[in-house]
Amino acid sequence: KISICTMASRPESSLPPELYYDDKEAKKYTQNSRIIQIQSEMSERAIELLSLPEDPTIRSSLLVLDVGCGSGISGAALTEAGLNWFGVDISSSMLEIALENEVEGGLARCDIGHGLPFRAGCFDAVVSVSALQWLAYSDRSTANPIRRQRAFFTSLYACMSVGARAVLQFYPADELQLQLLLNSAMSCGFTGGLVTDYPESAKARKHFLVLDTAGTRPMPAAQDEAGGRHSTKQQQPMRKGSKAWIMRKKEQYRRKNPDSKALPSDSKYTGRKRKPRF
Incomplete structure (x- = not known):
């Protein structure tokens, strides 16, 4: 049984992201020290799960895509890790803050539910923090969650190099939503599965979708509350x-x-x- 992270208030169910994260909400989000700490920790964990070479020379030659980059919190973690990155987000307000903060990576406004506008095989890795769950909601009559998920995962697979890995942290509302996102990814050619850190803690639990473009790589171990690691089974489509x-x-x-x-x-x-x- 998969434990699901519950949230007191889910912004995904209220407004589309480009409307929810307006100037006021974006400013409040990026000035909240608690949010910054959590997002930074999850970004660092996502980078760890990428299992990239530690050699600084190799890292400096890689290009990482940051999906839902927001104001650049995860981008700062990528820069700190010695990685070049390019970020996409649908919120103009968030991207403006990222520009004001003079982040190191490139930026573009993009609705990932319409697909990613990049050439084939241009990214060596992908990270995403707290963005994927938005694809599970229908915020307008013309939006089909399954179609949007397929557009995203198909284009994501296409723009990743052979053997590249994507680590996508997200907050599923329930097990059905989690399985739908996982199944959409697997149907587009990815291998991999789910890594759940602190599975026994409702407050600390974090879900990471770990996706590979080629072969079957060993799944990274999940963290537990004691600071140790335990093995993670590869997830199969529903x-x-x-x-x-x-x-x-x-x-x-x-x-x-x-x-x-x-x-x-x-x-x-x-x-x-x-x-x-x-």
Whole structure:
């Protein structure tokens, strides 16, 4: 069973990111010392999970994509690690703050749900902190989460070099959302799985989607509360007939047939096996 990180308030369910992170919210976000600390720690952990060579000469030759770079907190961690980077974000307000802070990396405004506008094989690694979950929400009538996820993961796979790794930290709302994102990534050619740090702690738990473009590399170990590491199993796409699979199929049907009442309502019994009857 996968433990899900719960949040008191989820901005993803209120407004699209380009509207939620306006000038006021972006300024408040980047002046919050607690947020800066958490984002910096997760960025450093994402870089660690990339498993890049420690040689400074090799690192200085690599180019890393920062998806959802915001005001440049994760970019600062990449610079500190001796890596060149390029960041994309949909919030103009966040990018303006990054420019004011004179970050080392390049910046571009981009809706990742429309796909990434980069040439094939140009990035040696990818990191993302607290951005991926936005792709699981439909913030307008024309936005299809599954289609947006596929556009992102397909273009992400294309712009990564052979053997490159992406580490995407995110906050899933529930297990279904987590499995949908994982399944979307795997269906676009990636291998890898999920690394969950501090799985027994509701407060400290962090999910990292670790994706590779070629072969089957060993999955990095997750952290536990004692500061140790434990092995992480590679995740597989959702099993046909499982509750997550049934929920996804029902959601797809409802989108295609909004006026249809052919499907039964979702309940706690959805996906359960029926008892034999005489």
